[in-house]
Amino acid sequence: MASIPSPARTRYTRSWLSRHSPQLALNGVMLVITLVFLIPLLVVISASFTSEQALTRNGYSLWPTEFSLDAYNYIFLDPTQILRSYGVTISVTVIGTVFGLLIMSLLAYVLARHDFTWRRPLAFFVFFTMLFNGGLVPTYILITQYLRLRNSLAVLILPYLVVPWFVFLLRTYFLTLPKEFIESAKLDGANDWQIYAHIVMPLSTPALATIGLFCILMFWNDWWLALLYIDEPRLYPLQYLLFAILRNAEFLSANSTASSVLTTVLPPLQTTRMAMAVVAMGPIAIAFLALQRYFIRGITLGGIKGE
Amino acid sequence: MSRMTRLIALSVVVGLLAGCAAPVAAPPAAQAPKPAEADQTAAELPPVTITYTYGGTVFKDVDLVSEALSEIARKKINATIKLKPIDWGAFDEKMKLTFAAGEECDIVFTAPWINNFIQNVANGNIIPLDDLLPKYAPGLWKSMPESSWDAARVGGKIYGVLNQQIWVKPFGFYVRKDLADKYKLDVNSINKYEDLEPFLKAVKEGEPDVTPLTSAYNWMFETAGFDPIVSQEVPVAIRFDDKELKVFNAAATPEFKASVELARKWYLAGYAPKDKIPRADADAMWRAGKFAMMLASVVKPGGDIEHRQRFGQPVYAKSVTRPFLTTAAASATMNAICRTSKNPERAMMVLELLNTDVEFYNLISKGIEGRHWEWVDKEKKIIKPGPNNADYNPNTDWQFGNQFNAYYIDPEQAEQNVWEATRKLNNESPPSAALGFNFNPDPVKTELANVAAVVKELQEPLTMGMVDPETALPEYLKRLDEAGLQTIIAEAQKQLNEWAKTK
């Protein structure tokens, strides 16, 4: 990429095109990259609105060859259940993200403070859980028999509140904050809690937005906890509901020769898969766009900040 | 470093403490049946709730159906029924955890292919039913020949209630009616897959948009007359009529060789797709008319009707296998009673209802009349979907009990008298010499794992014709032996000989 000369010297001596050619080239490159990413997504959306027959006959396309809502009809066979599941997922995601961010940022902050005596052992303590776990059986027994969390919202939240990977990422962000801020606050008599709340947190919005986004995605996408600990459909989160719908349909399809089918709706498996991706993606797009301003630098067209 | 080791030590201690605080108590074994109960009438029996855990969608109306079932069950045996369906994608995992945690359950669906029957027996998850069956479920007990019950025996005891359905595996092919007629295929003249060659060739040449076969795969133990005594996934078998019970490597037989050579020939001729296509996709493609024929499918009475219902195309079907009865096929779907059940006797009475009470059975497998289904012809027992069919339609008759009690959902089924034909086929097929033998995998767990991995890796491309058997078959046999197949064969032979002695 060409260099951007110091603007002060060249601004009035070069043509518009040559001044902007690096940006144009950059946008050109980005457009190509973006297209590579975009096309499959458009294909997913298009396929979800295509009839299963047409999809099998004609393959994937950017625009539905034969428009059909079969897949969505199949998913929304029971619309109240879908809405309830959206509700469960949104509650879990919001509560989980808020508390997760709070608890993890506290932990990460302590780990990032050089004057905390046990920061290395504590870091090890956190890290160890990334590699070793007791497996399903003891966890299941603990959660269902001792904590009695089966069929509760809490069981969809608590186990994911502290994610070591996120803690270490947050700690690294905190470590890159200028130390002077902390030092001078200490000299001003601020205690460690105040430093956390009034200095570290406000300075870390990009980091918090990033980890917050990741938390949202994690809670939003999870179906595993529900598979293990939720039996009642009223507490099914969205992703588990979709998973269950799909797996039940696949199961019936795989056992087609084992049984007669008494039903009015045969599941269109391939298009349903695509429609599920769309259904799950939709609302998260809004969260993403809302958080995005925290990690895209606010530079306006034609100027460099501080110029 | 020393601090780190100290921390590891600490975490171990924490773990141990945790372990002490949370002991996993093994629940007491099920109590012996109270003998008096059998003679009591419903009113004299204390009221109990019996849960039934099985695989399937958790339908909106499942509680309504539970209530309807309870209405019958309360009158007859003073039991309330609680249905506990678990989504198929979660069923296996959840049952493992339920048993490991010692949670209470009464009746549970178990099979060799999901919620593994043999493992459930080995783990003591389900109880022997020998005493309960004749006493609390006399109708069920007499509903099939006593020899059939052998299929559910492990170590001499019956652990599962077999669901009556198609018990034999007459493998054969389904072919689209329009294409068969067009190219003059007389399916009744076909007695082995090789005979299909001219038809496949004609379709390949005459129908550019149709691939003749969904896959060149045609290998099935049963087609060769083999009884897979260990698992469908492991090539260890006996010949079904071999009274000597000689166990051998099925992949090293001329039958297997012929099968993979045929697959290779057809694959190279372009009769099958070049790449493997997963089942669900193959179904969709079949529906879209992309294929002419499906090999290696069970051709059972009424199979063509079910096929048409599912795919919307009329088909012909023909078996190329002489059917015989194996342990694996007869025990393909079962219900059992949990070790943790507090009322095994009453659970057995519920199993009696499931298998002998037509109304009760159809309630659980089809739902409530007028809501989930409606009569088409009450006399011939034909039904059709009702207004709220989507709120309860498990579509797994074979899971709940005796399928021969199921209402027909297609007039043609009634015309062909499908259940009677199936029962006849079951009864008339000769039993395998190893019927009633259930292999205990424990002594050869390691070998079984490695052999299963080799089978998936090397047998699949061979049987689909994707590799040349000239080189790939010897390689496969070599790798099987490396993985310990001979140890499994020796163990199977040992267990089989011991089993034969007790017979």
Next chain:
Amino acid sequence: MIHLTDAPRVHQQAARLSQTGRQRGFLWSLRHNKLFLLMASPGVLLLLVFSYLPMIGIIIAFKDFRANLGIFDSPWVGFKNFEFLFRSPVLARITINTLLLNGLFIVTGLVASVGLALLLNEVRLKIAARAYQTVVFFPYFVSWVIVGYFSFALLNSDNGLVNQVLQRIGLSPVAWYSSPQYWPWILTLAYLWKSTGYGSVIYLAAMLGINQEYYEAAMLDGANKWQQIRYITLPHLVPVMTVLTLLAVGRIFFADFGLFYYVTRDNSLLYATTDVIDTYVYRALRVNADIGMAAAAGLYQSVVGFVLILASNWMVKKIDPDRALF
């Protein structure tokens, strides 16, 4: 003006502080760190309950687990549960594949994420930057199952798009699903497609922490764009890169099952380059799903990852103690 080079000084101070802390004894440390401990306690507690308590289950790997006997009373079998892995004829293949492919993912993932973040950071038109970022992020939502469908539509031998293109430009078609040699790259592409957007967010956030004055000063000194990236942006990203790489090394023995299973469509002709520990264990335990054997495989992966990460953490610590994980 703030200097990045302040870090070591502060670190030394801190080290001295904690040194004195240790000398003054445990109770003093406890008092001194009271607020820190309080702040860390919710997280510590959650980890204790949900991660450390169940760890007792690790012993299942050494037991012939019987549900009716429970975890503690099931019989010990020593290392028998590990045998199916260690005696597997393909142990070398699955180990090498796991390490090589994960290594490939770590390196290419790092380069792609940082590269993409750098590019995005340079886009001046805000709305364009947002649009690009949104698009590259979204593949994260597409499951591997669906990616598997796409790759099949692109690569299948009967009417795959890639082969159609190859034929149109006069090249001979490739039987992708029986040619294992291409798959490390195909899998890498799939991995990058799905994860680069996610990764780039991390680096973009880190870039926002860079003081703008550095760039202004550099521009006044006549530094060009590349020099600014080389001497300001990248050094600032090193801590994040180090941590992410370290954490990834710890998980190098664990493969992303969905990627290897669904994108290859579990095609056995490709196992030479695509069979990894996780897919092997899945395949081997298909017939007899033994809880003890599954636990043994997981423990083996954890222990190897643990050793690797202790080694790499030790190396990082030698170079710069501040960058180490613990």
